[in-house]
Amino acid sequence: MKPIESLNDFVIKFANVNGTGSASANNLFAKALFRMGLPVCPKNIFPSNIQGLPTWYEVRVSEKGYLGRRGGTDIVLSVNPQSMAQDIQDVEPGGYFIYDNTKPLDLRLLRNDVNIIGIPLTLICNEQYKDPRQRQLFKNVIYVGALAALLDMDFKVLTDLVEDQFKGKEKLVLPNIHALELGHQYARTNLECPIGIRVQTSDKVGDKILLDGNTALGLGAIYGGATVAAWYPITPSTSVVDAYEKYARRVRIDPGTGRRNYAIVQAEDELSAIGMVIGASWNGARAFTATSGPGVSLMSEFLGLAYFAEIPTVLFNVQRAGPSTGMPTRTQQSDVLSAAYASHGDTKQVLLFPSTPKECFDFGALSFDLAERLQTPIILMTDLDLGMNDNMSEPLAWDDDREFDRGKVMTAEQLEEGVEFGRYLDVDGDAICYRTYPGTHHNKGAFFTRGTSRDEYAIYTEKGEEYEKNMLRLMRKWETIKEYVPGPEIVDCGKKADTAVLYYGTSEESSREALDYLAEEGVHLDAMRVRSFPFNQEVEDFIDQHKQVFVIEQNRDAQLRTLLMAEFELGPDKLKSVLCFDGTPISARNIRKQIKQHLSGNNVTPLHRNIVAGDTK
């Protein structure tokens, strides 16, 4: 057996039991590597449970800066007997299986193509600590200390990090450092250090930050001027409003009066949450809700009303695998169609697809400008992978001269001067009409808000011509919207390729890596990242310029592909699917495999059935 040898490039997976405090220790490990200047990509793969079930934490370390899932695991650190049989199977040949050998390893699990490393974690803890909770918590810190020795990590980075993390709770610093040292010491004394995989301080991080997308969205809502948040708890979106509240408490309390410049209402359900957002927006405040797929289903009726009545509405959808009783803690991009055409009647909704925390922040703030400018719902489509995992990101930035775009709002002065007001009257030719806030003028500008059955002056009518005229104007508005939403990012491979890939959201990083693999093998593909719906002209042009386009996405039904086909009236041959829908983030190896299958013509069986058999990890 040839052990894997690598420097600053590997995948490690921690196999833990949830509710045992492993998350903070694993996070400490990832953050330490990040502080050593190494790009990291930690992903939490966790159950919908509070305590007792298997949970995994995967860290990708890549000096080249690949931040997606690679696929495969070089090191498994196993402290969960429940999942041990599978965990040892997941190690790449030549990889390392590190486990708690207080109890001997079941011989049936043994693999002779893997390096087995035992550390008596339970024994060390039992000797050191009397309190059962301490035994459990420090076991995690001890293995981080041992890993530091095995991987040749800078130990001081770890101890500095502990000091930073427990600022304000100083009495926790020394016990944690002690636990780190216990592990470190044990490994140095009893094991061969370092192993074939090791790390070295680098400078590939620059000024980047490590942040989860949901916190970035919460901050985006603060900077975007949201004052009303209405929501119903649902994984994986809950931490969006948590973050909004955390920062609102910091920056939105009036120092003079102590009163809050925001209102958060935890609604009785998602129907109510979106109703509150619509009511607040109708009344001239910036408001938002955060939810996930099941919530979007419940909100669909109201989203239709907001579309027809043209009320600015901001919805952050942190996608997960469906349905409601599905896998709420697993990631997917599977709400694309239900969000794009949310509601009954002829509706089309604006979608934004961020792919990094920085973009969550930027698009989060932008959503409010777009919603008010375009007077329609803006649904920001992120997912569990981006929302709940720490992602390495460009730092957040704000232009202090930036003003909110409040859209077309007629003022009391304009009404007083006699400017003609028709709520649904297109005076500027862009199909966006003026609105008034309630309470503007004592006898001008009031109107009755309804979905349809009204004319341009919001006067009740059920005339078919009026309905049709309004619907056609909404179609014209859809064209205007294309000018405002973020355009795609195009990466030209520089080789005159007639084949390309198209991806969005969290499929970006793995796709980028897969394209590099393919380029090494002589397959050169152009790439485009779609960032919004409606699709802009550039998206159409890019697809036109290529003979075949692979659409990479994380759902079963190729939902964005369907949307592209419907919007551009494309035949089924032009766009080919590359899919992953097992609830884990799509990996670079998986993408490469599927694209190669297509290119070699090895895709006779219907695509939807033979994809991702096996190699999705």
Place this chain on the structure above:
Amino acid sequence: MSYQIPKFRHPDLPVNDLGYTKADYEGSISSLCAGCGHDSISGAIVMACHELSIEPHKIAKLSGIGCSSKSPTYFLGNSHGFNSVHGRMPSVVTGAAMANRDLMYLGVSGDGDTASIGMGQFAHVARRNLNMVYIVMNNGCYGLTKGQDSATADEGSASKKGDANVYSAIDLCGTALQMGATFVARSFSGDKGQLVPLIKAAITHRGFALIDVISPCVTFNNNPGSTKSYEFVREHAEATGTVDFVPMRREITTDYKPGFSHEVTMHDGSSIHLYKVDEELDPFNRRSAMMTLEDHRETGSILTGLIYMDRDSRDLHDVLETSQRPLNELREGDLCPGNKMLENINASLR
């Protein structure tokens, strides 16, 4: 087609403190059935708002779906209105009220809209004590879909179709009390003398004010055998007492017998006088209100008037400690913490 009420008015129409006539509070001509109880309630709303001298544009009127929810077109034409989604008016009002605390929010709903599809939102808006007036135009049936029984139809009551309702009725006043509403009243569309002062008191109350108004459906539920017909309600209504609303600036002129009345000072300094008829009921005691409701249910009589009021009500803005300045008036400077703060956040994430 919209029907506008002719603008021509008698030149000596009385004006209120703001100089507005009642016409300034009216809406379009109703397209409801002739004799519909809802139109009388619309009239009472117009009268209450006019007499209270509220600026019409400082009122927002919101509704759900149904005959009741069509009615906001027929009053307060200078106010913004919102015909929302079936049973979801409370959430839209909640959002609107959070955005601007300075307007008066009038929610109009029906028994289907409130007691069936909207039961959840009704319950929760009551428990949040949102500062709003919630009027239910309660006719015990679904008028707009031609007369099906609603959840407030009494057991045994028969609509025009003839079949007696076999399900237990939901008492909205009882439900509201249970959910923590701070102002609960019931009235009858045919009794303007009672309804108008109740609406005024509800508007002045800070917090959630429910008025469940029995409002007969002349087309589908006004027949013998119905417990929501004009005749039945007239015969079976028992008032808790009478209410006289006294605006802050007006002299108290009404005479009343000491020992039989309560004077309640409202948040804005105005007061209401209660002339008690029902000896049992203490309308400031929730337990008493619930017991009295139950007593009347047992005897088959309809208790009307002010049933409960919490004089120390704290509304949702009080609870959330939101700024006195309406949230929709806050600007970049109030809301956006600037790049310096982001730099600090970035530093903490490295």
